Amino acid sequence: MEHTAKQINSALKQAEHILIVSHKNPDGDTLSSACALMQYLRTIDVGHTAFCATAINPSMRFLPHIEYFVTDHELFERMKFDTIVVLDSGDLAYAGVAHLIAALPYEPIIINIDHHITNARYGHHNLVIPDAASTTEVLFRFFKANNIALDTHIATCLMTGLITDTDHFSNPATSASALQTGAELLRAGATLN
Helix, strand or coil: CHHHHHHHHHHHHHCCEEEEEECCCCCHHHHHHHHHHHHHHHHCCCEEEEEECCCCCHHHCCCCCHHHEECCCCHHHHCCCCEEEEECCCCHHHHCCHHHHHCCCCCCEEEEEECCCCCCCCCCEEEECCCCCCHHHHHHHHHHHCCCCCCHHHHHHHHHHHHHHHCCCCCCCCCHHHHHHHHHHHHCCCCCC
16 A cells, blocks of 8 residues: 555646546535645645536535636547546446547546445555555545644545545544554644534
């Protein structure tokens, strides 16, 4: 895991413009994962755009940077992305971008970050951790592996995904690791919305 996390961080730092993809009909985990990643990319000054193939639920408006999401599919024709990060999606079809990526006249680096055991490992880099309760828990481990400090925005985003996928720490995804991650996020300044 640590080796892959470091490879991904290196790829992010070397990218010219990154497309961050949340899956269609997005839930709190995929959206908050994207927002946490946006916050990180802002701190290292890497250009990025966030995309979702369908509309975003207004209840997620409290997330930092959520207002920058684009849902216009023509984005793939207007802009060029050397790196695409797909979050919380077992495959590109579930993300709603398989046909859009297949139509590109170039081949971007694809980074796949997820926690589903059914993930197809479709990326050039695959950070898939099935024992994580949420994709935000996977991102938490990514940040930790790379010694990246968590600010309040990132901590809040990661906590949101954790709360969403564990149904407020009440469903079977609620593991000891999830609870420990939640505690560390609270210490890092996460707010509970």
